[in-house]
Amino acid sequence: MTVPTVETRSANNCNETNSPKRWSHIRRVLERPGPFSDPAFEPSTEILPFLESMKILIIGAGGLGCELLKDLALMGFRQISIIDMDTIDLANLNRQFLFKFKDIGKPKAEVAAKFIMNRIPACKVTLLTYDDETNQVDPSTIIPLVDGGTEGFKGNARVIYPGITACIECNLDLFPPQVAYPMCTLANQPRLPEHCVEWVTVLHWKEHNPFGKDVRIDGDSVQHIQWIYERALERAKTYKITGITFRFTQGVVKRIIPAVASTNAIVASISATEVFKLATRSVILMNNYTIFNDIEGIYTYTFEAEKKSNCPVCSTIPQKIELNETSKLQEVLDTLIERYNLISPGITTADNEGQNRTLYMISTQQFEEITKPNLNKTLQELNLTDGTELTVVDKTRANPMRIFLHITSSMETTSKDLIYT
Amino acid sequence: MINLFSFKEATNRSTTGGDPNKPTSKTTPAVLRVTKDLNELQLPGTCKVIHPDPNNLLDFNLTFTPDEGLYKGGQFIFSFRVPVEYPHSPPKVKCTQKIYHPNIDLEGNVCLNILREDWKPVLTINAVIYGLIFLFVEPNADDPLNKEAAEVLKNNKRTFEQNVAQSMRGGNVGSVSFDRVLTHHR
Numbered sequence: 001m002t003v004p005t006v007e008t009r010s011a012n013n014c015n016e017t018n019s020p021k022r023w024s025h026i027r028r029v030l031e032r033p034g035p036f037s038d039p040a041f042e043p044s045t046e047i048l049p050f051l052e053s054m055k056i057l058i059i060g061a062g063g064l065g066c067e068l069l070k071d072l073a074l075m076g077f078r079q080i081s082i083i084d085m086d087t088i089d090l091a092n093l094n095r096q097f098l099f100k101f102k103d104i105g106k107p108k109a110e111v112a113a114k115f116i117m118n119r120i121p122a123c124k125v126t127l128l129t130y131d132d133e134t135n136q137v138d139p140s141t142i143i144p145l146v147d148g149g150t151e152g153f154k155g156n157a158r159v160i161y162p163g164i165t166a167c168i169e170c171n172l173d174l175f176p177p178q179v180a181y182p183m184c185t186l187a188n189q190p191r192l193p194e195h196c197v198e199w200v201t202v203l204h205w206k207e208h209n210p211f212g213k214d215v216r217i218d219g220d221s222v223q224h225i226q227w228i229y230e231r232a233l234e235r236a237k238t239y240k241i242t243g244i245t246f247r248f249t250q251g252v253v254k255r256i257i258p259a260v261a262s263t264n265a266i267v268a269s270i271s272a273t274e275v276f277k278l279a280t281r282s283v284i285l286m287n288n289y290t291i292f293n294d295i296e297g298i299y300t301y302t303f304e305a306e307k308k309s310n311c312p313v314c315s316t317i318p319q320k321i322e323l324n325e326t327s328k329l330q331e332v333l334d335t336l337i338e339r340y341n342l343i344s345p346g347i348t349t350a351d352n353e354g355q356n357r358t359l360y361m362i363s364t365q366q367f368e369e370i371t372k373p374n375l376n377k378t379l380q381e382l383n384l385t386d387g388t389e390l391t392v393v394d395k396t397r398a399n400p401m402r403i404f405l406h407i408t409s410s411m412e413t414t415s416k417d418l419i420y421t
Numbered sequence: 422m423i424n425l426f427s428f429k430e431a432t433n434r435s436t437t438g439g440d441p442n443k444p445t446s447k448t449t450p451a452v453l454r455v456t457k458d459l460n461e462l463q464l465p466g467t468c469k470v471i472h473p474d475p476n477n478l479l480d481f482n483l484t485f486t487p488d489e490g491l492y493k494g495g496q497f498i499f500s501f502r503v504p505v506e507y508p509h510s511p512p513k514v515k516c517t518q519k520i521y522h523p524n525i526d527l528e529g530n531v532c533l534n535i536l537r538e539d540w541k542p543v544l545t546i547n548a549v550i551y552g553l554i555f556l557f558v559e560p561n562a563d564d565p566l567n568k569e570a571a572e573v574l575k576n577n578k579r580t581f582e583q584n585v586a587q588s589m590r591g592g593n594v595g596s597v598s599f600d601r602v603l604t605h606h607r
Contacts (some may be wrong), residue, residue, distance in 0.1 A: 220564045225460040284539030348478075350448045356456075356476050364470045391448055393457040 023048055026076050029282050037276075038284045043098035047280050052078040054279050057128075060084050061108040063259050064148055066098045067268030073116050073123045075276050080116075083128035084109040095261035144278050148271040152257045155267035158289040158305065159274050162314060165288050166305040174305075178256075196232040197252040204231055211355040219254035226255060242269040268293055312340055318389060318402035325407050329382060332390075332405075333360060340401070342394040349390050359390070379407060451507040452478060458546040468550060479503040482517070483550060485557070486604060491582055492522075492557045495589045495602040499553060501546070511540035512549060518600040521588035523560045523571035527597065531556070532559075532566040569595065 006153040030047040037043075056077050058068050061084040072080055086108050088099045099108070100117040113125035147168065158211050160167055185191070186199045201217055209215065210227050229249040236244050250256070270290055277283050289305040312319055321335050329347075336345050346361040359382065360375065362368040374382060384390075386407040393400045455478050462470060469484040477572030483499045497520065502513040514536055516522075516529040524532040533552045535544055565571030574581040584594045 054571065344460070346456060348448075348456050354448065356448065356452055356478055358456075358475060358478070361456075361460055363460050364472075366469075366471050367459075370475055391453060391456060393453075393460045395461050400457055 025078055026051075030280055032394040034284050035282075038281050041281050041283075043282075047282070048076055051076045051279055054079065056080045056275060058082045061096075061098075061112040062086065062092070063095050063261070063264040064150065064268050064271070065108070066096045067264050068113060068148075068272055069098070069112055069116055069125070071268055071272035072275060073120045073125075075272060077279070078123050079126070080123065081128050082109045082113055084112075095259060096265060099237060137309055146271045146274045146278070148267040150259065150263045150267050153260055153263055153293065153295045155263045155291075155292045156290060157267050157270040157274065157286075157309075159278070159286055160288070166307045167311060170308040170311045171289070171305050190235065190239050190241060193232075193241055193248060194252050196236045196239070196241060196244060197228065197249050199235060200228045200231045217253060219250065225250045225253060263292070263294070312401060313397070318404045320404045320406050322406045322408065323379060324382050325409050326378050327362060327407075328378050330378055332379075333375065336392055336403070339392075340392075341396065342392070343396055345392050345394040347390055347392055349384065349388055357391040359384075379405065423507050427571075430498050449505060451503055451505050453544070454508050455479060455503050458528050461545070462547050464547070464550060465554070468554070470550075479507075483553070485550075487554075487555065487557045490558045491560070491585045492589070494604060495520075496604045497557070497602060500551075503546075508542040509545070511536050511544070512546065514549065514553070518602055519598075520602060521567070521570055521584055521597075521599055522556070523565045523567050524556050526566040530566060532564055534564075 011171075026048060027045075030043065031045055032043050033041065046376065056072055056079065058065055058072070059082075061069065061082050065082065065084065069080065069082060084107070088096070088103050088106055088108055090101075090113060092108075093099055093101065093104075096108070098112045103111045109127050111121045113127055116123060116125050132205060143162070145160040145162065147156070147160060149155060159165070181198050182197055183202075186195055186202060190196050190199060205217060205228070211224065217228070226247065226367075229244070229246050232249055233244050236242065254403055269287075270292070274286055277285050286302060287304050289304045290300060293299045307314065308352060309315060310317055310319060321332065321339070323331060332347070333345065336342055336347075344362070346363065347359040348361070349357050349359055351357065358371055359368060360371045379385075384405055384407070386405065390403040390405065391400050392403050423427040459470070459478060459527060464470070467486050467488050470481055471484065472478065472481045474480070479502065481501050485497045485499065485500060487493050487495065487497075500515050500517050504510050504513065514531050514533075516525050518529070519527055526532075531553070533549075535541075535549060535552050536546060560570075560574060562571040568586070570581070572583060583590045588594050588599035589602050591599060593599070593604075
């Protein structure tokens with residue numbers, strides 16, 4: 001197959017962008033009603049120009065990002081921003097079709113933006129540079145989020161109105177846990193080639209430390225993978241298991257799931273369609289979670305993912321943590337860090353008049369001196385009673401969390417224990 | 422034309438029924454946001470944030486001791502007042518001393534773009550402090566509050582340096598006397 005170069009394509013299409021036929025496929029949807037139109041939709045010739053002013057942010061310029069950028073640009077969106085912290089790798093080229101061999105090593109977002117602007121000159125693709133700082137969203141504006149993901153032949157797409165519909169955290173437990181094989185299978189009865197590789201990485205490696213003590217497995221190191229491959233091969237022979245190759249070994253070690261271009265294309269097109277619907281209201285939105293699977297035949301299902309009423313991210317209902325009145329503030333801190341994956345939380349509370357009291361914060365020297373001793377004080381000593389509300393901030397959270405203390409007195413606990421025994 | 426926000430409104434209406442059991446937070450949004458900002462401060466050793474009243478997070482001072490540039494050796498104290506509209510309006514920052522600087526006037530008002538026209542709610546206290554540090558590394562003559570100082574900086578860098586040194590010792594520049602800001606008392 002010959003692929004036209006970017007230059008010839010753009011030369012052919014320069015004039016097309018503005019020709020009346022260029023957007024006829026989009027006009028058909030926007031300028032007349034259809035059977036699936038949203039009841040509130042009013043067809044109009046003004047909608048297409050409106051798309052030009054709509055601002056879209058694409059996060060990631062990889063397998064899905066390339067598809068999405070192409071889809072949205074061809075749908076008439078003209079102001080697209082894209083961000084990606086990654087550079088192009090040889091292994092991306094089979095599906096991340098905006099990149100060519102000569103682009104290897106260059107930033108993904110930059111190359112993707114250039115390609116699209118060349119191909120569709122009217123479309124302006126802005127690059128966003130990666131910034132580690134947490135950006136806070138203005139709470140008075142709700143910006144809808146369309147999220148898509150793929151894993152091999154499986155994928156999903158969904159529409160999120162932050163604070164109104166289920167957020168990512170709400171449905172986090174829908175994602176399957178990472179595959180782990182039972183230790184006894186690995187140690188005594190391997191049946192699959194995966195078991196042999198896992199046996200090497202989990203057990204054999206630590207016994208032998210082939211590259212020195214405390215050297216951890218690096219999935220990108222050829223020497224490491226070669227060593228694991230050879231040991232796994234020996235073990236497989238002992239148990240008469242076949243199918244172990246170098247590539248297979250690396251796949252298991254790095255837990256590689258091959259990316260499938262067609263899945264990316266489908267999930268990206270579902271996502272792009274939702275973005276188009278959000279922008280134009282021409283068709284009723286997906287509500288709100290679509291799963292796609294074509295491992296055996298084709299299966300899709302759309303359902304309404306529900307908000308978790310006590311979601312620690314999007315719910316305004318305070319979280320509750322249960323403690324004893326003799327518990328120390330240190331315990332509160334440890335519980336918060338462990339339960340909500342925080343990094344360095346700051347804790348404050350307010351008394352009945354709304355007067356703030358800082359319980360723990362170590363970002364300034366002054367507060368460190370004042371509040372560090374609090375860790376060794378009990379909740380009683382700190383005057384924190386049952387039902388006290390704490391405000392917890394952390395750099396991993398866009399918004400402060402509200403935490404309620406549920407304090408049981410030592411007496412209560414003892415009597416409960418008695419009942420149970 | 423397009424009823425873009427009706428879904429939003431409709432959903433809003435259905436969710437704001439109001440739960441009487443839902444406790445409301447006593448802490449104001451400005452305090453919540455400042456708490457977050459303060460907890461995430463990452464300042465160089467030349468900066469120190471001190472709250473005169475540790476229970477009032479909205480008012481604090483920044484002590485800045487530059488370790489490079491023309492203002493090295495001085496110690497500058499800024500007062501920060503965070504308004505109730507924060508982060509929709511910027512914090513109010515003033516230099517508490519009378520100093521000779523093209524972007525700071527004799528009343529202590531600071532001319533820094535992110536404190537006025539370029540303020541955005543995504544900016545933080547940390548960002549403002551870095552902005553102030555930058556003003557002392559590179560005083561900017563194009564956007565002056567103290568016009569005389571800016572003129573001197575533009576026309577004669579050496580005189581400007583001498584004036585800065587003179588003012589930091591508590592001396593006069595022209596007819597204006599400045600506060601002594603040196604850290605070492607000799």
